Amino acid sequence: MENSKAMRTWLDDFKLSHPLVIAGPCSAETEEQVLKIAHELKDSDVSIYRAGIWKPRTRPGGFEGVGAIGLKWLQKAKAETGLLMSTEVANATHVKLALEHDIDVLWIGARTTVNPFAVQEIADALENTDKIVLVKNPVNPDLALWIGGVERLYNAGIKKLGVIHRGFSTYEKTKYRNIPEWQIAIELQSRFPDLPLICDPSHITGKRDMIQEVSQQALDLNYDGLIVETHIDPDNAWSDSAQQVTPTVLKGIFADLKVKKMTSEEDDFNNEMAKLRANIDIADSKILEILGNRMKVADQIGALKKAKNVAVLQNKRWNEILGKMILEGEQKGLSEEFVLKLFKAIHQESISHQEKVING
Ligand code: PEP
Ligand code: MN
Numbered sequence: 001m002e003n004s005k006a007m008r009t010w011l012d013d014f015k016l017s018h019p020l021v022i023a024g025p026c027s028a029e030t031e032e033q034v035l036k037i038a039h040e041l042k043d044s045d046v047s048i049y050r051a052g053i054w055k056p057r058t059r060p061g062g063f064e065g066v067g068a069i070g071l072k073w074l075q076k077a078k079a080e081t082g083l084l085m086s087t088e089v090a091n092a093t094h095v096k097l098a099l100e101h102d103i104d105v106l107w108i109g110a111r112t113t114v115n116p117f118a119v120q121e122i123a124d125a126l127e128n129t130d131k132i133v134l135v136k137n138p139v140n141p142d143l144a145l146w147i148g149g150v151e152r153l154y155n156a157g158i159k160k161l162g163v164i165h166r167g168f169s170t171y172e173k174t175k176y177r178n179i180p181e182w183q184i185a186i187e188l189q190s191r192f193p194d195l196p197l198i199c200d201p202s203h204i205t206g207k208r209d210m211i212q213e214v215s216q217q218a219l220d221l222n223y224d225g226l227i228v229e230t231h232i233d234p235d236n237a238w239s240d241s242a243q244q245v246t247p248t249v250l251k252g253i254f255a256d257l258k259v260k261k262m263t264s265e266e267d268d269f270n271n272e273m274a275k276l277r278a279n280i281d282i283a284d285s286k287i288l289e290i291l292g293n294r295m296k297v298a299d300q301i302g303a304l305k306k307a308k309n310v311a312v313l314q315n316k317r318w319n320e321i322l323g324k325m326i327l328e329g330e331q332k333g334l335s336e337e338f339v340l341k342l343f344k345a346i347h348q349e350s351i352s353h354q355e356k357v358i359n360g
Contacts, residue, residue: 001151003192010132010160011196011224018259020198020225022086022105023250024050026240027063028070036232038077040247045254048105049074049083050227054094055239056111063238071101078102086134090118095125107134110166110203113149114138123156132160134198141168141181143188150195162196163188164227165218167204174289177206177243180214182282186221197222202229202243211245212253219259220278222271228253291346298350302357312354318347 011020023041028034028051038049051074055065074085086105089095090112098106106126112118113136126133135149150161165185167178189197199218201211215226231237234244245253305312322343329339 001147001154001192003194004159005194006159007154007161007192008194008196008224011162019219019223020047020196021045021254022048022050022198022225022227023230023247024086025052025231025237026202026229026244027052027055027238028066028073029238030066031073031076033232034070034073034077035080037230037247038081038083040232041230041250042081042083044247044251046250047084048086049077049081050086050107050229052239053087054090055088056090056109057239068097068101071097071103074103075101078104088112089122092121092125095122099126099129099131103131105132105134107164108136108149110136110139112136113146114140116145116148116152119149119152123152123158126153126156126158128157130160131158132162133158134162134164136164136166136200137168137184139169139178141184143184146184146188147191150192162198162224164198164200165204165223166200172293175210176204178204180204180217180282182217182221182279185223186279189222196224198225198227199223200227202227202240206240206243208234208243208245208249211243212256215253216257217278217282219257220274222275291349294346295349295353298353299357302354305354306358312351312358321347 021044023044023046025033025037034051041049051070053065053067053070053074055063057064071087074087077083078085084104085102086107087098087103088109089098089106090109095106108119108122112122119135133153135146135153138145138149146163150163153161163185165180167176167180168184170179172179185197185199188195199215201214201218204214205211211228215228218226228250229240229244230247230250231241231244232246234246235241237244302312304310322340325343326336326339330336
C-alpha cells in the first residue's frame with residue numbers, strides 16, 4: 001500500500017472542521033438512549049455518531065450488544081439529527097446488515113484487527129463499496145498487523161480509510177486502561193501521512209477524568225480526529241461506564257482543547273515543535289512511570305531483606321549494575337558521566353525506599 005491522498009479525501013469532502021469528532025455511547029442500549037444522546041450531540045462539534053451494536057466482550061456473560069435491531073435505531077437517529085452513523089463490524093454478516101441499514105462509517109475493533117482471516121472476510125464483504133472504514137489498532141503493539149488490516153481493505157478497493165489509535169493491552173499496571181505507545185501511531189503517521197489518524201482517548205484511558213489530557217496530547221501530535229464515548233447516564237451504561245462522559249462534559253472538553261491551525265510556514269514550524277515537545281513530554285512521563293515501578297521493586301527487595309535480616313547496601317551488586325549500565329548507555333549515545341550521575345541518584349532513592357521499609 002502506497003501513501004495515497006485518496007485515503008483522506010473523505011475528510012476533506014465532508015469539509016469537517018478540524019479535528020473530526022466521533023461521539024456516542026460505547027453500546028446502543030435502547031432506542032430511547034440512542035436517540036437522546038444523538039439529539040444532545042446534534043448541535044456540537046460532533047460529525048459522526050458512534051454506537052456499538054455487536055460488542056466483543058473479554059469474558060462471556062457480559063452484555064454482548066443489542067444486535068441488528070440497534071441498526072434501526074441508528075437509522076432513526078440519522079434521520080432525526082443528520083449525523084452520520086458509525087458502528088463496529090466483526091464479520092461478513094455484520095457488514096451485510098450495516099450496508100442494508102445505510103450505516104455510513106464502519107470500524108474494525110481491536111480484537112478483530114488481530115485476526116487477518118476476520119479482516120479479510122470483512123474486506124471481501126465490503127469490496128468496492130464506498131464506505132468509510134476505520135481500523136482500530138490491534139490489542140497487541142504490532143504496527144505491521146495494524147498496517148496489514150488497512151492494506152486488506154485498500155486492496156479490496158476501499159479507499160476512504162482511516163485508523164483509530166485506542167492503545168495497547170498490557171499486563172503491567174499503568175494509569176491507562178490501554179497504554180498509548182504513542183511512538184507506534186507516530187510511526188504509522190509518518191509512513192502514511194495521508195491516512196487519517198483518530199485517537200480514542202476513552203479506550204486508552206478507561207477513565208473519564210483523563211480524556212481531556214489524552215485528547216490534547218493527540219491534537220498536539222497532529223491527529224486528525226477524536227472518537228469519544230458519550231452517554232446520557234455514564235454511570236449506568238451497560239458497558240465501559242467508567243470511561244464515558246455526558247454530552248455536556250464532552251462539549252466542555254472540546255471548549256478547552258487547543259486546536260492548532262495548519263496553514264503558514266510559521267504554523268508548520270510550531271506544529272513540528274509541538275510534536276517534538278509532545279514526544280519529550282511522553283518520554284518524561286514514561287521515565288517517571290518506570291522509575292516509580294523500579295522503586296516499588298526496591299520496596300519488595302527491602303521487605304525481603306528485612307525478613308532475612310540482610311544489609312541494605314550490597315556493594316558488589318551495585319558495582320555490577322553500574323558497569324553494565326555504563327556500557328548500555330554508551331551504545332545509546334549517553335555519556336559515562338551522565339549514566340553515573342543518573343544511577344547514583346536512582347541508587348540513592350532505592351536505598352532510602354528500602355530503609356523506609358526496613359525501619360518502618
Ligand atoms: C469500542 O469502541 O467500543 C470497542 C469495543 O473498542 P476496542 O475495539 O478499541 O476495544
Ligand atoms: Mn467501549
